[in-house]
Amino acid sequence: MLRVIATIFVIIIQQLVNANNYYNNATLQKYGKNVCTIEEVFYDGNNDLPTMYREHGLTLDNRQKQTCGHITLSRNECCEGFKQLKGLPGCTIVKSPNNMLETIKLLGANEFARYAMQCGLFDILEIGGPYTLFVPTDEAFAKMDKSLKLALVSRKLTTSELIKYHVVPYRLITHNMTSNTLLETLNDGLHLRFNKHFNQVETINCVKLIRKNRIAKNGVVHLINTVLNPHIYSNRNLVQIINQNTELTIFSKMIETSRMHQSLKETFQTYTVLAPIDNVLRKLPNNQLSRILDDEKLSKEFILKHLLPTTICLSAITEGQIIKTLGDDHSIKFNCDALNSATTQGYCIKSDLKLTFNGILYAVNFDLSNYNEGKTVLQIMNDMGLTEFLQIVNIAGLAQTFDTKNMLTVFAPSNQAIKSIDSTELYCIKTDSGYAKTFVEYHIAKEVVTPKNIYDNKIVETFIPGQYLRLQCVQNTFGVEGQLLNLQHKVGFNGIVHLTNQVLMPSTISVHDIISKNNSFSIFMRAVNLLDILPATSPEFCGNHNTYFIPTNNAFKKLGIDRLIWIFNNPLYMRTILHNHQVERVLSTKLLKKHWQYEIQTKNKTIILSHRGNKLMVNNVEVIEADLMTTNGIVHVVDDLILPQY
Ligand SMILES: *[C@@H]1O[C@H](CO)[C@@H](O)[C@H](O)[C@H]1NC(C)=O
Ligand SMILES: *[C@@H]1O[C@H](CO)[C@@H](O)[C@H](O)[C@H]1NC(C)=O
Ligand SMILES: *[C@@H]1O[C@H](CO)[C@@H](O)[C@H](O)[C@H]1NC(C)=O
Ligand SMILES: *[C@@H]1O[C@H](CO)[C@@H](O)[C@H](O)[C@H]1NC(C)=O
Numbered sequence: 001m002l003r004v005i006a007t008i009f010v011i012i013i014q015q016l017v018n019a020n021n022y023y024n025n026a027t028l029q030k031y032g033k034n035v036c037t038i039e040e041v042f043y044d045g046n047n048d049l050p051t052m053y054r055e056h057g058l059t060l061d062n063r064q065k066q067t068c069g070h071i072t073l074s075r076n077e078c079c080e081g082f083k084q085l086k087g088l089p090g091c092t093i094v095k096s097p098n099n100m101l102e103t104i105k106l107l108g109a110n111e112f113a114r115y116a117m118q119c120g121l122f123d124i125l126e127i128g129g130p131y132t133l134f135v136p137t138d139e140a141f142a143k144m145d146k147s148l149k150l151a152l153v154s155r156k157l158t159t160s161e162l163i164k165y166h167v168v169p170y171r172l173i174t175h176n177m178t179s180n181t182l183l184e185t186l187n188d189g190l191h192l193r194f195n196k197h198f199n200q201v202e203t204i205n206c207v208k209l210i211r212k213n214r215i216a217k218n219g220v221v222h223l224i225n226t227v228l229n230p231h232i233y234s235n236r237n238l239v240q241i242i243n244q245n246t247e248l249t250i251f252s253k254m255i256e257t258s259r260m261h262q263s264l265k266e267t268f269q270t271y272t273v274l275a276p277i278d279n280v281l282r283k284l285p286n287n288q289l290s291r292i293l294d295d296e297k298l299s300k301e302f303i304l305k306h307l308l309p310t311t312i313c314l315s316a317i318t319e320g321q322i323i324k325t326l327g328d329d330h331s332i333k334f335n336c337d338a339l340n341s342a343t344t345q346g347y348c349i350k351s352d353l354k355l356t357f358n359g360i361l362y363a364v365n366f367d368l369s370n371y372n373e374g375k376t377v378l379q380i381m382n383d384m385g386l387t388e389f390l391q392i393v394n395i396a397g398l399a400q401t402f403d404t405k406n407m408l409t410v411f412a413p414s415n416q417a418i419k420s421i422d423s424t425e426l427y428c429i430k431t432d433s434g435y436a437k438t439f440v441e442y443h444i445a446k447e448v449v450t451p452k453n454i455y456d457n458k459i460v461e462t463f464i465p466g467q468y469l470r471l472q473c474v475q476n477t478f479g480v481e482g483q484l485l486n487l488q489h490k491v492g493f494n495g496i497v498h499l500t501n502q503v504l505m506p507s508t509i510s511v512h513d514i515i516s517k518n519n520s521f522s523i524f525m526r527a528v529n530l531l532d533i534l535p536a537t538s539p540e541f542c543g544n545h546n547t548y549f550i551p552t553n554n555a556f557k558k559l560g561i562d563r564l565i566w567i568f569n570n571p572l573y574m575r576t577i578l579h580n581h582q583v584e585r586v587l588s589t590k591l592l593k594k595h596w597q598y599e600i601q602t603k604n605k606t607i608i609l610s611h612r613g614n615k616l617m618v619n620n621v622e623v624i625e626a627d628l629m630t631t632n633g634i635v636h637v638v639d640d641l642i643l644p645q646y
Contacts, residue, residue, distance in 0.1 A: 033090035036079040042071045067318045068336035081215045101125035103216040107223050111141040119160035129218030130171040134204050136227045144227045161187050165230040174202050174212050180270045190230050193355050197316040206313035233355045237265045241356050250281040258299035271359035272308040280365050291374035302373045305330045314342035377495045378402035388418035396436035408495035409445040411480050413503040448496050454478050457545045474591040482588030482629045507631045523556040546633030547583040555640050579603035580644045586634050589616050589626045605644050618642050
């Protein structure tokens with residue numbers, strides 16, 4: 001059976017007018033003012049206790065969902081401090097407030113009340129004030145942290161200090177607080193960190209507020225589900241706390257090498273640091289770790305990947321969430337499930353977080369094998385399992401190059417790609433080191449090509465002098481020589497590896513070769529020759545970034561003989577037709593997405609490229625043969641003319 005416990009969020013509807021799409025204007029109208037939604041998360045328990053489900057106030061809208069794999073029910077009731085006036089929407093009666101002690105007891109937090117009275121905080125609870133109390137539930141006291149219990153038993157921490165850490169000497173209502181506010185408590189100089197998270201969850205020292213803003217005569221009470229540990233917070237900065245931690249010595253050394261201490265000490269910026277513990281970092285290959293530890297830039301890149309520019313409290317995670325780190329194009333996935341309250345990259349985070357005045361520190365033990373800082377391109381290709389290509393690299397005697405040369409880009413063919421090379425060709429590659437060398441060198445560019453610096457029609461020189469590769473970019477899809485570039489590129493310290501699904505071979509034929517050597521294109525050839533009579537108007541078969549939709553003779557014949565003769569007598573119109581078949585960029589069908597349509601500017605009108613089934617269509621014309629790569633562009637054959645009047 002289900003047993004309730006646990007977590008109740010209080011969400012105030014009025015605050016959600018803009019923020020939350022569960023409630024639209026109509027719902028608000030129906031519910032009126034001061035209606036709060038309570039979400040109750042039900043945890044599986046062994047006891048056959050009935051599900052506790054109380055109906056309060058205006059329970060008009062039940063919605064069931066999951067929070068971290070647990071059933072969650074939500075209902076609406078009057079916000080704390082309000083009552084409904086019968087017959088009117090919303091909750092418009094302001095209840096007469098109780099004092100804090102009464103308020104706490106009404107919330108069922110008897111343990112806190114007992115401890116507070118024991119330590120002589122009678123004033124605070126009954127008459128003094130105003131104060132703000134963060135009151136742990138009785139359950140929270142029952143499941144108090146071992147280290148906290150130990151501190152109490154060993155008198156390192158007195159009950160009075162513990163309780164005073166839950167008291168702020170002024171009145172604080174959560175909607176009047178901003179995230180990352182540090183609150184001074186009655187426990188001498190020690191602070192609490194208040195946070196608001198994107199999903200409306202609010203935390204104090206990363207502990208979730210489960211009922212909030214109970215207004216009492218002499219202050220405000222917020223209910224929390226964990227006893228706050230004064231030792232979790234330190235007035236020091238992140239660097240000092242990392243340096244103190246005996247499990248984080250390597251990470252600490254990296255901070256030193258990266259010269260990032262200054263920014264990690266700043267007071268105006270709040271970070272979450274996920275610092276891998278020494279045991280994990282020691283698992284990195286030896287030369288990789290030492291390379292990182294010796295290099296300012298590499299350490300910095302590594303550290304930035306573990307630095308989040310926001311405050312992340314694990315208790316506030318209620319669903320999968322991907323958060324960008326400060327590392328280049330890098331993000332970390334947080335999630336939670338029924339077993340683990342929170343995970344990062346699928347790993348549980350050790351829960352000993354530390355709160356510092358400029359952020360939060362978690363010691364983490366997740367897998368770092370995907371971290372390529374300090375790895376050479378050769379190591380990366382090894383990691384990627386590109387055994388076929390690496391075999392050829394060895395035959396070519398180029399392994400050294402990949403390990404020592406800097407700033408290179410490898411367009412590395414997958415194993416499958418190499419296996420599908422023509423067998424005699426492959427035989428030559430694998431038996432002739434000179435041949436192998438040319439093959440490999442054609443796949444390496446002399447500069448670093450990343451999705452950030454790629455643009456359509458960019459060319460890069462390969463390791464073969466004078467041989468270039470043409471790059472393409474259609475929307476966010478990238479290609480090289482018309483082949484799709486897998487986005488799974490990996491960056492190492494001396495370059496980048498892009499995976500390709502096909503090997504690259506230099507084109508040996510030109511567009512002109514294709515047309516002139518095939519009788520199916522003789523009419524097109526005649527049209528081109530006709531226009532050559534008018535020098536300024538001939539389609540230029542030069543440059544190397546063109547797409548040609550070449551019509552077959554059949555396509556011309558479909559016009560009928562009269563029309564065909566007319567066109568041949570009207571060179572200007574013929575020119576327009578030919579221009580309509582030419583695009584000044586390389587459009588490979590491999591870079592086009594099946595369900596999208598692409599508006600493309602030809603040398604005359606705009607055309608639309610789309611797919612009908614597996615066929616590529618240009619406007620309504622079917623491409624019957626696609627992607628013939630040539631020295632000066634790419635050719636697609638069409639069986640109809642793409643007429644400009646379209
Ligand atoms: C809700 O709708 C009413 C009329 O339908 C409009 O006057 C009012 O401004 C809306 N309120 C909000 C908060 O959008
Ligand atoms: C506190 O928040 C309420 C509601 O958002 C607002 O009306 C009020 O002015 C705020 N008070 C202060 C002191 O900021
Ligand atoms: C000529 O082009 C047609 C149409 O694209 C094609 O089917 C045929 O195979 C080509 N012939 C030769 C010899 O390349
Ligand atoms: C397309 O061709 C027509 C007819 O020759 C011409 O009037 C028009 O200017 C051309 N448009 C472009 C963009 O070249």
